[in-house]
Amino acid sequence: MNELPSIEQIASCVSGYDPNALPVAQAQEFIARFVTPVAAVESIALRATLGRVLAADVVSPIDVPAHDNSAMDGFALRGADLAAEGDTRLRVVGTGLAGQQFDGAAPARGECVRIMTGAVMPPGLDTVVPQEFTRSDGDVVVIPAGAVRTGDNRRLAGEDLARGEAALTAGRLIRPADLGLAASLGRAELPVRRRLRVAFFSTGDELRSIGEPLDAGCVYDSNRYTIHGMLARLGVDAIDMGVVRDDPAALEAAFRAAADCADAVITSGGVSVGEADYTKQTMAKLGEVAFWRIAMRPGRPMAIGRIHAAGPGSKAAVLFGLPGNPVAVMVTFYAFVRDALLRMAGAAPEPLPMLSARSAEAIRKKPGRTEYQRGRVVRGADGDWHVSLTGAQGSGILRSMSQANGLVVLRHEQGSVAAGERVDVMPFDGLV
Structure with a gap:
């Protein structure tokens, strides 16, 4: 069994790797090198x-198809029998039906066969003229000049x-x-x-699950529901482990249990610089974890690594430590985690589709980071796509994400956008 590459080994392969100012593209490259597919x-x-x-x-x-067959209801004929000028007249000598082989004698020159869509082409015939292009004269079919060319309306075996x-x-x-x-x-x-198994939980003393009383200074945990929805779209087995308090013993137990039952573990909260909790310490204690500050907005803090169920040498799971803010959770999931989980599931991820749209307003942006703005895309009277931002873009404002139907993606090197300028939009349809 090949040993998995370490964080240090992968970092040495990523040009200009700096965990304190990591561009989105480099973070994506790192993660693609870090994860491996399930084998079962x-x-x-x-x-x-x-x-x-x-x-x-x-x-x-x-x-x-297994045989040459007709793509139309009409008449099968030899292309060589088509007159260079004027009408072509051919005698009808039988009928070919779908699912049945034409059992008559091989048609001679000047003869044709009435044929249905999907029927095997009779021997020697290579062209089908649709019935609506013809007229009948007793047992003769009349084909106007130019109605078909040799080989028309014939499906070839194996095509x-x-x-x-x-x-x-x-x-x-x-x-x-x-x-x-x-x-x-x-x-x-x-x-x-095998289906990928993904465990997820939220951290923080201020979080409450739905149904619990909301004490002063507390909020209901929305991130687990958002993560559940995003995982459901990927078809993985999602394991919701609830809310874990900022307690070293509780966090360690949760991480070990998650690593024991899952291939990947997703957490929200506890990865920001200077946070007064134990999440980062526990992550580092239980495995190999890199803490990043990514050049992006929202979603700057993130952790990536492997954690063990019971200690070195035991079963390990890939860890994705996401920010705590609700919008940042979604943006980092789609920027990094989605493709990583698909790779772990054995799939070959394809780039997410981008729509080019005109910005309805000016957008302030500094070069040197990638920004994801929530927007609503509509087709204008001019037939072009236009996008408007959905209000305040703070990373904790989930309502503006709910109102959006896509993310405006402003690239790392891009500056401010003028009204009417084209921008890339990642549509949510089929994604969220």
């Missing part, structure tokens, strides 16, 4: 694989998939169309990676 594989029923990660290529055992070709590749998140594709190859089961 299981074979499950095709219908149950939706949203799972494919563990091995699905190779087609057949040509798809979708050739025998031995990979229909689906390992690392793919299985989607509805993939179920149909696998079914078309006769696959009743597929090999998938």
Whole structure:
């Protein structure tokens, strides 16, 4: 078994690594190097694989389609029989139906076959003219000049998939169309990676769970519900461990229990510089953890590392220590944690789609950090996309995130934005 690279080893591979002023792109590179996929594989029923990660290529055992067939209802003919000028007249000598092979004699020159969509092309015929382009004259079909060209409306054997070709590749998140594709190859089961297990909890003496009395100075914990929703979109097994007080023994017990039952652990709160709690100390005690100040807004403080269930050599889980502010939790999750969890699940993450939109207002921004502003994107009367910010952008204002339908992403080197200038927007549709 290969030993996992240490934080120091990975840091040495990231150019200009500085944990006190880490650009977003470097943090993403670091995390991509740090996490490894789960190894366990299981074979499950095709219908149950939706949203799972494919563990091995699905190779087609057949040509798809298996035979040349018609893409239209019409008449199958030889392209060589089409007249160069004027109408073409062909005698109809039979009918080809979907699911049935044409069983008549091979059509001769000047003959054609009435054919349905999906029916196997009769021998020697290579073109289909749609029935609406023709007219009948007894047992003769008349085809106007230029209605079709040789090869039109014919699907070739293997043009979708050739025998031995990979229909689906390992690392793919299985989607509805993939179920149909696998079914078309006769696959009743597929090999998938084991579901990733992710434990999460919030830290802080001021936090209360829903249903508990709200004492003076206390707030209800919203982060666990937000994290639960984001994890649900990824299809992992999420383990909610509640709120953990700022007590060394309680924190250590929570971290050890989380590392014992999960592949990854997500915490919110307790990673900021100068916080009067024990979370950072406990993280460092139980494993190998790096504490970052990332050049971003919101979400500057973050921790990344591995923690052990019972001590060195025991089972370890990857740790993501997120900020405590509600919006910062969401932004750091989508900037860093989402792709990391997909990699741990065995998937090959694709870059999140970006929409180019015109800013409805000026946005102040200093170069040297990446900023994520909450915005609402609409299609304007000019047909272009336009985005407006959803009010105050403080990292604790969750309402403005709820009102948004995307994040305006202002890049590390970018400065202030003028009204009407184009900006990148990460849409929430399909994401949050």
